[in-house]
Amino acid sequence: DSGVTQTPKHLITATGQRVTLRCSPRSGDLSVYWYQQSLDQGLQFLIQYYNGEERAKGNILERFSAQQFPDLHSELNLSSLELGDSALYFCASSATLGEEKLFFGSGTQLSVL
């Protein structure tokens, strides 16, 4: 158990809908990362937050947004969902901004039908 909690584990929704994925980092970790993993794209970096502030951005679509709250949990919001958004979404955390190793949650499997 990595100590990173993601909910829900599975999410099935329809095109055009909006969903929210939640992540609780390991106790004491200030940095949260979101990754998307699909079969053809591998593990793609979306966005990183540190202590409530956005610190790095990857190939995150404009339809996607995220935030980190004062209690350090994070949410990834996906809107106007398309079939191609179906993927496994991972959250990871690290203790500090420059901390090297990441601890990953078990992921949220999103299926857009």
Next chain:
Amino acid sequence: SQKIEQNSEALNIQEGKTATLTCNYTNYSPAYLQWYRQDPGRGPVFLLLIRENEKEKRKERLKVTFDTTLKQSLFHITASQPADSATYLCALRSYGGATNKLIFGTGTLLAVQP
């Protein structure tokens, strides 16, 4: 463009042999490189980190090498076991400009046959 390449074909080896996985990168200046293990339906798990000024790192049956001239890292598992079967991902963090994030390769599936 920046690329991290791992052998997309599965690597099949016999139990007891040494597995060697390759990670090549282009147009990066990594401060360090990491290796993770991922089992189906699970999140990646950190294994080893090697810095740009280190040539080799070991941990139990695992060994990582890092050649910044060749822009390549090799990941070795000695005396492999069926329980080592998983996908192995390399990841690197590059500093410079706005790039300060951990980027992953696509991974190589290792299958160790008993």
